[in-house]
Amino acid sequence: MTETSALQPGGIALVSPLSAALGFSEAIIGIAATAAQREREQRLPHEEIATLKALGFGALRLPADDGGRGLSLSELFAVARDVAAADSNIAHALRNHFWQVEAALKQRALPFHAHVLDLVRQRKTIGLSFVESDATAAGARPSRVLSRLEWDERKQVYLGSGDKVYATGNLYNDAFIGVAVESRANTTVQYVLERAEGVSDEDDWLGFGQRLTGSGTARFRDVVVKVEHVYAPDPPKAPEAAPWGFTFHQIYLTNCIAGIVRRVVLDAVEVLRGRKRNFYHGGAAHPADEPALQALLGRIRAYAASIEASADRAVQALQRALDSEGTNEEYAATLAATLAASEAKVVIDDIAPQVASWLIDLGSGSVVSSVGALDRHWRNIKVIASHNPRLYKERLLGQNLLTGQLPPTGAFF
CATH class of the missing domain: 2.40.110.10 (Butyryl-CoA Dehydrogenase, subunit A, domain 2)
Structure with a gap:
């Protein structure tokens, strides 16, 4: 992906105006330009993540007068989606960090969370060493992690x-x-x-x-x-507090998929522009003039737009839930966000792999070389989607309509 096409191919931008205003354009474009090479070489993006850290990517949610950028939650997701469009590995790798920042911001007066925020101000990122699972259901496998x-x-x-x-x-x-x-x-x-x-x-x-x-x-x-x-451990939540505390995790992953699909659109434009030969039975001498291929590119664009809109709907519901904390609206808003996250996941997990496969249809035999690594989009989408499979969410959404069944409250739904 060239710098020009990364900015504005086909009217679809890799970098949002928000990321540009924050000074992330050069880093995001650079990450996008080398993503396929890293995939081919199995090269971990240590340098790329270090660059984002130095720019304050990990501190986006801290107030501006406290060493951060003062972004809202929905703005954080917008910038993270730009990074996911450049390289979904990098956006995904920082999910646990951003979740821990959210938890710390809500309880910043507690010494533990104050310590976490101090590390974030220093442009450090936070990982987890929690016990993997304490579930007792069949198939759960507890592990001993600094227990x-x-x-x-x-x-x-x-x-x-x-x-x-x-x-x-x-x-x-x-x-x-x-x-x-x-x-x-x-x-x-x-x-x-x-x-x-x-x-x-x-x-x-x-x-x-x-x-x-x-x-x-x-x-x-x-x-x-x-x-x-x-x-000391955090004090327990009040009995009346909304019990769905892990919606952020799911929406963040769905947001990453939305970023991948945006990248599919950008790559589709380049693939069609770059094809030199059409099939002898095609409708035009040059692939870019082929009506069938133009229509497929339009389909990719339209479906990608619907995926981003569905992800945005879930992000906005989560923002409303955050804004309602401590009010009488908190329970209803948090429940609505959890249901919106499930709805978005069901739709996006189903459609996004189709969009990624259409990219191969668009390029035909000219794009199956491992050099372009275009297969990574489908593979990355499917691996992200495998977190907390949509089948359980489909059932929950149906039960909720029929009986008012509430979603599970654990982190792995």
């Missing part, structure tokens, strides 16, 4: 060890947070540990898509947690 902090009397620090599976983004993060049992009092605590000796840098993720997210196993071996970085 216990052992006190080292000689060094006057805590030590912890464990492995976290599906540690998306941890290869790129500067610090990690979690919950564990503290050995001296045998009580549950929260902790913050910064990257140091004992934190692995290996990449064992074997997914057929999103290959560069670092979504394999994060290994912690006798990592040091300073005593001043161990905190």
Whole structure:
């Protein structure tokens, strides 16, 4: 993708006016220009993520007078979608960081969250070392991830060890947070540990898509947690608080898919413009003049626009839920956001892979070379969509209409 086409091919822009105003254009265009090469070479985007960190990408939600950019939640999703259009691996890898920022902003007076925000001000990103699952349903596999902090009397620090599976983004993060049992009092605590000796840098993720997210196993071996970085757990939520606290996670992933589909449109324009030969039985000498191919490009554009609109609807519902916190509208708005997230996921997970496959139809045999890595769009969409499969959401949406059934409240729905 050339710089000119990245900015404005076919009237569709890679970089939104918001990202441009924030000074991200050059970084996002550069990321887009090298995404296919990184895919071919299996090169982790350490440099690209470091560039975004230095520009303050991880601090977008902090107030401007507190070291951030002061963006609203919906504005954060707009910029993240631009990054996803450039390289969905990078946007996806930072999901856990952005979620932790949201949690910290809501409870900034608590020392643990104040510490997290201080790291964010320093342009550091936050990963997770939580226990993977405490579910008891069939198929759930609990893991021991720094579930216990052992006190080292000689060094006057805590030590912890464990492995976290599906540690998306941890290869790129500067610090990690979690919950564990503290050995001296045998009580549950929260902790913050910064990257140091004992934190692995290996990449064992074997997914057929999103290959560069670092979504394999994060290994912690006798990592040091300073005593001043161990905190009391958050107080429990009030009984009347809305129980759906994980909608952000799902909408963020759906937003990444919307970014990929935008990139499909941009690549489709270049593919059709770049084709030199048409089939002998085609309707025009040059592919760009072929009515059937022009129509397919129009279909790709239209479906991509509907996908972005559906994602926007869910983002706006989440923004309304955030704006309603602490009011009488909080419960209803949070429920509406969860249902909107499910609706968007059902539709987008179904349509987006079709749009990515139409890109191959548009290019035919001229685009199946691995050099362009255009197959990555379909693969990346399917891997992102596999998080919390849509089948369960389809059923929930039907049950909700029939009986008023409420969505599950856990993080993995």
